[in-house]
Structure formats: C-alpha cells, structure tokens
Amino acid sequence: MSESADKSRKKIEEAKDKVIGAIAETMDLYGVTPAAANLYATMYFKDQMTLDEMREELEMSKPSMSTSVRKLQEIDMVKKTYTRGSRKHTYAAEKNFFRSFMVFYCQMWEREVNTNLEAIEEAQEDLINVIKDSASTPDVVAEAKKYYDQLEESKTYYRWLEDLVASIRSGKIFEYLPKREQD
Amino acid sequence: MSESADKSRKKIEEAKDKVIGAIAETMDLYGVTPAAANLYATMYFKDQMTLDEMREELEMSKPSMSTSVRKLQEIDMVKKTYTRGSRKHTYAAEKNFFRSFMVFYCQMWEREVNTNLEAIEEAQEDLINVIKDSASTPDVVAEAKKYYDQLEESKTYYRWLEDLVASIRSGKIFEYLPKREQD
C-alpha cells in the first residue's frame, strides 16, 4: 500500500477523532461517565462492537466497558445486536440523535414530574388540613394558604412538561417544529 | 401561644420539607451539587435570604453557601436582590420554573450544538480533502463518503435543536404547547 493512501486513512481517523472528542465532551450533560461518553462517541462511527473490541479501542478494562454499555442501554443510546456465528455479544450505537433526545429527556422529565407532583399533592393535603384546623391562628392559616397557592401555580409547569413529553414521544412536535433536511 | 397552634406550624414545615426534598432530589439532573440543590429548594419557600441565614438553615459552611449561590446564579435560578438598610447581601430564588427551564436547557443545548457543529464542519472539510485527493484508493474514498454523509445527516438534528432553543427563548413554543392554568 502506498504512503499517500496511508495518509488518507490517517486523515479520516483525524476527522473522526474531532467529532468523537466533541460528542464525548458534551455527553457529560447526559449524566454519563467519561468512559461511557467516549464509548458512545467511538461506537457512533462503528457498525457494531464486542466488549473486547471496545476494551482494545479505548484501552480500558472490560468491566468498565460492560458497565458503560449497560448505562448506555438504559438511555437507549446503545442496543444489543444479534450476530449469529459469534459467541461474543455485539452492541450498536443508536445513531439517530432524535431518538436519543426523545428517550433521554422524556425519561428525565417524567422522573422530575412524578417525583415533584407527588410531593406537591401530599404537601397540599397537609396545608389544607392546617387551613381547616380551627386551632390554627389566622397568621398560620394565611401562611399555609400562601404556600398552597405557590404550589398550585407550580403545577402549571409540571403539566406543561408532561405535555411536552407527550408531544415529543408521539412525534407531534415535528408538525410544529419540522426537521429541516437541507441547510 | 397554644400547643395546637404550634402543631399547625409544624405541619406547615413538614409540608414544605416534602417539597424541598423532592426538588432537591431531582435537581441532580441539573448538574448542581447537593448543597446547591438543597439551597435552591429551601429558598423556593423564602422571600429572600442572606448567606448567614442560609448557613444557619442548612447547617453548612459559609463558603459552601457562597459557591452554591454563585452556581445557582449562573443558571439564573437565584438572583441577587437589593435590600437597603442591610449590609448583608440578599438573594432570592427564581420561582418561575418556566424561566429556569428556559435558561438551563437553552444554555445546555446551545453548548452542545456549537461544540458539535464546529467539530462536524472541520471533520467534513478533512473528509472532502480525502475524497478529492487523487492518491486516495477507491475504498478509502468510499469510507470517507460514508462518514461525510453520516455527519451531514446529523446536522438535521442540530438545526432542529437550534430551532427548539429559539422557539423556547422567544416564547413561541407556548402558542403550540400552551400553559394550562387549570387542572
């Protein structure tokens, strides 16, 4: 093989590495470890990989690859693939960023909505009891009312977030905000 | 003060604590430290606070409060307030979750778009050079083309994310996904 052909191969690797670096760098936003971030970014340019290939490519331990893969599977950024004839498990990166976006944020927002709405409902019940309690002094009742109203108002946000999740999950959001293929 | 009135006060505190716990728990999603998460959740039920009040309420050190406040200010979840007559600085929590949502996610997504699009542009230039290079073998050219196309397709996502940010920042998204005040 000629030297200039080698040079071309090397330039391709360089190009990939730029993108790999950028993706890995911004993936801390998705709450994954550096190992998982690097792994996903690497897999983004591969068809599929085995744990041993990952270990070799990233020069890390196999358990680290194993846990990283699992974490990435949880947020649907990596899928297990079935390759007959191979004893080793194979995995492929989700290359459609829209799908990753959907799964990750909807999961995250749903957790936030559920946790907080549940607490709010309980708190509001408590506050109503205070308000209704004849033993409560007027200033205490006023305070309870104030907090009750504040919580009630915040529910508008959580309802909106739920609607946003539904719109993304169903794909309806793309009717309003279309994907622009061209530049 | 009667004992039952005290009981009412205590129930209010309990109600608040439920919500404080939930907010603090979900705030790890926003990439803030536990101290900052607890602080924001606490401030959510206060008009404004000084650093010393924070330290006392959370039973933590003053520098910890100072750094937490700064971090929360960066994502616009806390604002400095001007209280004349007081030597101490006072701070207030942003209580409108829609605004917090906007600032936090737009900031985050914009960083992702900028970092990745920049890398993609550079990588695509490199790949074009390989494709145009007469010394590149056909299989190398094919590979370069494959990656080029993959990157090109991913840009659709980043453009969409930019549109989403613009729609949120301008408030236009609420025309499509309105805030529902009632239940």
Place this chain on the structure above:
DNA sequence: AAGATTATTAAATAAATATTTAACAATCTT
C-alpha cells in the same frame, strides 16, 4: 457433562468532586 470462553459482580484502588477550615480581601460604619 467437561472444558473453555465470555460476561458480570465484588472488593480494592484511583481519581474527581464537594465541602470545610483558615487566610485574605472587600465593604461598610463610625
């Protein structure tokens, strides 16, 4: 079923992050 290969779990280590104590700088009051 036995042996070999691969993947996962557990314990130990390493690295990164959060928090505190101590020192310093800035600001306000007199």
Place this chain on the structure above:
DNA sequence: AAGATTGTTAAATATTTATTTAATAATCTT
C-alpha cells in the same frame, strides 16, 4: 482613616464516584 463586619479565595480534608483487578457466574462448544 481605623475598626469591624461580610464575602471570597486557597489549601486541606472528606466524600463520592469511576475504574481496575480479582473472583465468580453464565454461556457456549465439543
């Protein structure tokens, strides 16, 4: 301007989190 109060920065400590090595479990082939 001096002294006192408040806030921030720096260094040290503590805590948490990520990663590795070692051990175990599961899976596949013969």
